[in-house]
Amino acid sequence: MQLSVLKAGTEGEIDAAFAALDQLHASGLVVDPDSWLSSRGEQVVALVSRHAVPAIYGFQEAVAAGGLISYGIDDMAERRQAGIYAGRILKGANPADLPVQQPIKFELKINLKTAKSLGLSIPTLLLAQADEVIE
Numbered sequence: 001m002q003l004s005v006l007k008a009g010t011e012g013e014i015d016a017a018f019a020a021l022d023q024l025h026a027s028g029l030v031v032d033p034d035s036w037l038s039s040r041g042e043q044v045v046a047l048v049s050r051h052a053v054p055a056i057y058g059f060q061e062a063v064a065a066g067g068l069i070s071y072g073i074d075d076m077a078e079r080r081q082a083g084i085y086a087g088r089i090l091k092g093a094n095p096a097d098l099p100v101q102q103p104i105k106f107e108l109k110i111n112l113k114t115a116k117s118l119g120l121s122i123p124t125l126l127l128a129q130a131d132e133v134i135e
Contacts, residue, residue: 009036018047026053033058033072041065054118063109063134068118073103107131 004024006017021029029048031037037044038059045065048055057063057070081101089095108126111134115122127133 014040014043014047018051021051021053029053029055031055031057031059031062031067041067049114049117052118054120060107060109063111063132066111066114068111068114068120070107070109072106074105074107077105078103110134 004020004026006020008014008017031044031048038061041057041059041061042065045057045062045067049066054068055062057067058072060070060072060075063070085095085098088098108130109132110122110127110130112122113134
C-alpha cells in the first residue's frame with residue numbers, strides 16, 4: 001500500500017489535490033480535521049463524492065453532508081469544557097493553573113447512503129460500534 005500526502009491550504013490547492021488524487025488512482029482518502037478544511041467541509045465532501053473515493057473525515061459534519069465516515073472528538077464535550085474553563089477564568093482562576101486536558105470522548109459516524117452509492121458494504125461490527133448511522 002502506498003500513502004500519499006496531499007496538502008490544501010487555499011481554494012486552488014483543494015482543486016489541485018483532487019486532480020492529484022485522480023492521477024494517483026487513490027482507493028481511499030483520509031481528510032484531516034484541520035480547521036481550514038473543516039470550514040470548507042461541504043465543498044470537500046462534494047469533491048470527494050464527485051471523484052467517488054471512499055473517505056474518512058476528522059470532522060463530524062462531513063457525514064451529515066454526505067461523507068462516508070467520520071471519527072473524531074465529540075465537539076459538544078469540547079465546547080462544554082471550554083465553557084467551564086471560561087467560567088473558572090472569569091471567576092478569577094489563573095489560566096496557567098488550569099490543567100491541559102485531552103479529549104476523552106470520540107464519535108464514529110457512518111453514512112450508509114454514501115456507502116451504497118460507492119458500492120461498499122459496511123461490516124456489521126463497525127455499524128454496531130457507531131455512535132450514529134445515517135440511513
